[in-house]
Amino acid sequence: MIQAQTKPGVSTTSSIIWNLIIRYRTVLILILLIIVFTLLKPVFIRPLNLLSILKNMSYVLIAGLGMTFIITLGGLDLSVGSIAAVVGVGFAMLVRGEFMHALPALLIVLIAALLLGFFNGVVSVKGKIEPFLVTLATMFMYRGLALTLTAGKPVPIVIEKFVKMFGNGTLFNLIPTPVVISMVVLLVSWFLFTQTKFGFYVRSIGGNPEAARVAGIDISSVKIAAYTMNGGYAFISGLILAALMNSGLPDVGSTLALDCIAGVILGGTAISGGVGSIWGTLGGCLIMATLNNGMSLLGAQYHVQILVKGLVIILAVLMDNGLKSRQR
Amino acid sequence: MKSLFRFASLLLVLALILPACAPATPVAQPPTAPPAAATEAPAAPEAPAATEAPALAACPPYKAGYVEFQTNQFYDAISAGLKEGVDASGGELLIINSAGDLKKELAAVENFLAQDIDVLLISMTDPVGSMEAVRKANEAGVPVIVVALGPDPAEEADIVTFIRSNDYKGASEVAEYILEQIGHKGDVVLSDGPQVSVVIERMNAFKDVIAKYPDVNIAGHAMREEVTIPANAAMIENLLTAAPDAVAVFNYAGYGIPAAATVLPNLGREDVYVGAFDGIQEEIELLASGAVKGATVQQQPYEFGKAAVDAWLKYCVDPKRTDIPPLTEVPTVLITNANAKEFLEEPELEEPAAPETPAAFEGNPNAPDFTVVGNPNDVFDLNGWYADVDVEANVTIRSPGAVKVPDVFTTEMPKANEKYTIGFSVYYTVDEVGAMILETMKAAAAEAGVELLVNDANYDQNAQNQAIEQWILQGVDGVILAPCDFTGVKTSLDALEKANIPVVTLNAPLAGNTDAVVISDTVEQGQIAGELLEQAMLASGKPMKGPVVYQTLPFVHPNAATRAKGFKDVFAKYPDIEIIELTGISPEEHFNAFDGAIKAHPDMIGAWGLYSSATIGMLNAKKANGMDDLLLSSVDNDKPILAAIYNGEIVGTATYSSIAPARWSMTAIVNLLNGAPIPGVFFYENMSVTKENVEAAFEHYYPGKTLQEYMAGQTQ
Incomplete structure (x- = not known):
């Protein structure tokens, strides 16, 4: 009896601990990485380096936030990097030689980015084609558009204000502006995802499309809106990239989609849809950015970097599966 | 005086532009006196053969400014003549290249005037437009001597003399x-x-x-x-x-x-x-x-320079003297089948003595290995170099002077005065070139006694920018930067400048400021590859007629644009050859592109891979189609390319070392930190590799390995 009473007790305690570990796996991995990198390179923990991590994560995080909606919806968007490139070169070309003021140029490229996202959504929904296939195709198309617009050449951006506002500027002479922008986008995204009907619809459609349809949700409209909105996220991401690069580069953002998908998945959003977390995406992107920063500090070659990144993703996914098994 | 001058002044404008525009057309310098010197010109006295001693003695130390029209063999020879004359007469010569740009020309003259020059020497960019520059000098009371390219006869010009040939x-x-x-x-x-x-x-x-x-x-x-x-x-x-x-x-x-x-x-x-x-x-x-x-x-451009100095020395002694003609004609030299060989002879080589240290880099322990290009006091016009191939650049190099450097040092790696920490960010290491650059840099750092921090940015400019931020935080003493993106690297360069950290860039950026750049002459690489192909085509005995395909990147990369220029220039003289450009990134993309080209252009007479991936893809497509006799040339020294040259599958390649740029970058940053003067541009060597020298080239580029071992699978 004693044994019988003790076993469930032990089992319950370890189960609670295990569940806590699984639940906060993103945070735990992050803390572990911070400790390891700090021990190996103390400069890692200096505030300016931490801000550097946040800055270099900013455009991936923003794309990742948009991707969180898409993946939760049960979709995928491989074209975000190409849309970001179109945004960068489009803006650079519009303001070049004072052809146009920055504000109308921003408005034009925003509309363009939304239209590119809208196109993804419409073709996928109305054409009844897997979003993976549609956005694989548009990834090439939009990249081709950026290259064609510029004839393959980088287009310098000489508007110092723009570069500072979206790239190399700071708030209070400390916080890089891309960090500020990404945090604002994060809060807006959290609000949209958790506090609005739109967010609810996204989760519902991803979780059980049939139930969502029966509940009267206009699935097509929500999907098209989400892809259009993702064009908007790519717009902000593209502006930051262009400002950081001081130019519109037609080949920029080629790994953006995969980087942000990795961050989203690490953050616990289910690739099968229905389950998503804005804060999780922040955590996932932070893990990736911390890994990048730490391995850069250690002088690791690219071979090692991608090996470690892959291992961390596998670890996180295994933990995610472990959580689901326990929940079942 | 003026009317005679004006009448004659236009005569040389085109004459000097024509040879100047010809690609790679060095002006032959006979090793001895010209064998068939021209007779005296009836209209104007000829230039004296050498600087006159009496004037030499009388003219006080002076400062002369020369606005060069272009950088090519012709104008380089003028500059050399000027330099020798000025040096011999105790003067100081400043040279700025206008690159045929009126704005640059005017800025150069204003720059000279601000430096209180005593005489302006100018090869005028435009017979009319350049008058503004001449007038500026006139207003400042500085005498003007025009060399080779003069003003429009209709223009009012106060000029001491115009040095030219009698056509x-x-x-x-x-x-x-x-x-x-x-x-x-x-x-x-x-x-x-x-x-x-x-x-x-x-x-x-x-x-x-x-x-x-x-x-x-x-x-x-x-x-x-x-x-x-x-x-x-x-x-x-x-x-x-x-x-x-x-x-x-x-x-x-x-x-x-x-x-x-x-x-x-x-x-x-x-x-x-x-x-x-x-x-x-x-x-x-x-x-x-x-x-x-x-x-x-x-024409004898070197004598143009000497004659200009002679005219100045006379004027310097007595501005009113009357024996300075408005037109100074330098004799031409007749070259025929009988004497042409004399003009092809290599310059007489002096006894191999200990190399001299160029004065401008006195104190730099590696200076004996420098071959100065142009005026060591001039900042190299990198932006103009790129503008020639329609690539926009806005780069400031902080150190003046440009030098050519050898692959193999005769001098030693400088030792760091203190234990510097140097950051080295490399664009990519997952290929032979990048990996070798990294390994060489590590070895060079150990040799120099510095601590090396490494960042492998994998073509991600943001990753590179982040590494620079980290190094600034760590307080590194200097940075060697091999840019991922030639424009996006500006962010890193700006940050380093703000942090007052010296930087040497390995490969030239398109934006930002740097202390020095270590680069190869990529136009020359394209030219070498073109000439290798051309020679093979001529040797094949087939008519120089039909398509020549070259494969490059699908976007504008400055190295690709400059290489393409060099290549196309070689074939510009063949009106029946059509140059066709195809693009790709990976070897398999190039394979597919070339496979299609072989089928689309069965009359193709030659091909060129602009970089190694292109060549490797094209080589395999050529083999797959059984096109053994299709001539292919290349750039880069990847081992498969060298093996294919040995096997006769590629006619040759234009190559450069992966070791030299890393070592020269390290010398540059260490010397800079040690306080020694460094040149702003290091051009490392290009080499033409054919079947004859491919084994030696392999051993040169891959020390300790042989091509035979590689081909036998005994070494990687």
Whole structure:
């Protein structure tokens, strides 16, 4: 009896601990990485380096936030990097030689980015084609558009204000502006995802499309809106990239989609849809950015970097599966 | 004085531009005195042969500023003459290259005036537009001597003298020689060019000499505005077809002989004599080899420089003296089949002595390995270099001077004065070149006694920018930066500048400021690859007619654009060759592109891979299609390419070391931190590799390994 009473007790305690570990796996991995990198390179923990991590994560995080909606919806968007490139070169070309003021140029490229996202959504929904296939195709198309617009050449951006506002500027002479922008986008995204009907619809459609349809949700409209909105996220991401690069580069953002998908998945959003977390995406992107920063500090070659990144993703996914098994 | 000067001033404008525009046409410098010196010019006294001693003694130390028109063999020779004259007379010479840009020219003059020069020497960019620069000098009371390129006769110019050649006399000598060869009888044709004064003068000289001999008949006279070899070739072909009995052609410029060389064999008229003007290297080679019978005259730009200094020294002693003519004519040299070889001879090599340290880099322990390019006090015009291939750049190099450096040091790696920490960010290491650069850099750091921090950015400029931020935080002493993105790297360069951390860039950025750049001459690489292909095509005996395919990147990369320029320049003289560009990134993309090209262009006569992935893809496509006799050249020294050269599958490659740039970057940053002067640009060596030297090249680029071992699978 004693044994019988003790076993469930032990089992319950370890189960609670295990569940806590699984639940906060993103945070735990992050803390572990911070400790390891700090021990190996103390400069890692200096505030300016931490801000550097946040800055270099900013455009991936923003794309990742948009991707969180898409993946939760049960979709995928491989074209975000190409849309970001179109945004960068489009803006650079519009303001070049004072052809146009920055504000109308921003408005034009925003509309363009939304239209590119809208196109993804419409073709996928109305054409009844897997979003993976549609956005694989548009990834090439939009990249081709950026290259064609510029004839393959980088287009310098000489508007110092723009570069500072979206790239190399700071708030209070400390916080890089891309960090500020990404945090604002994060809060807006959290609000949209958790506090609005739109967010609810996204989760519902991803979780059980049939139930969502029966509940009267206009699935097509929500999907098209989400892809259009993702064009908007790519717009902000593209502006930051262009400002950081001081130019519109037609080949920029080629790994953006995969980087942000990795961050989203690490953050616990289910690739099968229905389950998503804005804060999780922040955590996932932070893990990736911390890994990048730490391995850069250690002088690791690219071979090692991608090996470690892959291992961390596998670890996180295994933990995610472990959580689901326990929940079942 | 002014009217005579104005009348004569335009005469040389085109004459000097024509040879200057010709690609890779070095002005032959005979090792000794010219064998056929021209006679005295009737209209103006000739330049003295050497700087005059009396003037030397009397002129106080002075500062001269020379605005060079272009950087090529012709103007380099003028600069060399000026430098020797100025050095010998105790003066100081400043040189700025205007690159044919009026704004730069005016800025150069203003710069000189701000530095209180005593005399302005100028090769004018534009006969009218450049007058503003001359007037600036006049207003500042600085005397002006014009060299080679002068003002429009209609312009009011206060100029001490205009140094030039006598084209009429030179062309007359050519005509006399040619007519003597044909026995002063028979039909001749005139191949005329743009109707500017200098061309008119040359053609008048031809006609006047011909008129002296009643048995010589002008059987045809054609004129074309287009100043290219193909245009001249077409004109000569038409003239000789219309005049089947013609025994001589007179052409207005240096393109005449190369043009005739492409036409005469096809017409079966190799016996026709060709008279031309300019004496560019290509003409001399054809005359020396006997491929074309004829003669040309060569101007002596080096003497232009010497003559300009002589004129100044006289003026310096007495501005009112009357023996400075408004026009100073430098003799031309007649070059014929008989003496052309003398002008091809390599400059006499001096006994190998301990290399001298260029004065500008005194204190730099590696300076004995420097071969200074241009004026060491000038900042290299990297932006202009890129502008030539339509690539926009806005780079400031903080250190003046440019040098060529060898792959193998004769000097030692400098030792760091203290334990510096150097950050090295490399764009990529997952290929042979990147991996070797990284390994070499680590070894060089150990040799120099510095701590090296490494960042492998994997073509991600943001990753590179982040590494720079980290290094700034860590307080590194200096950075060596091999940019991922040539424009996006500006963010890193700006951050380093703000943090006051010196930076040397390995490969030239397109934006931002740097202390120095370590680069290879990529135009030359394309040119070498083009010449290798051209030679193989000529040796094959097939007509130079049909498509030549080259494969490059699908976006504009500055190295690709500059290489392509060098390659295309080589084939510009073949009007029947069509250059076709295809693109790709990976070897498999290039395979597919070339596979399609082989099928689309069955008459393809040659191909070129602009970089290693392109060549490797093309090579495999060539093999897959059984096109063993299709000629392929390359750039880069990847081991499969060298093996293919050994096997005769690739005719040759233009290569450069992966070791030298890393080592030179390390010397640059260590010397800079040690406080030694460094040049702003290091050009490391390019090499032409063919079957003859491929094994030696392999061992040079991969120390400790042999090509045979590699091909036998005994080494990676």
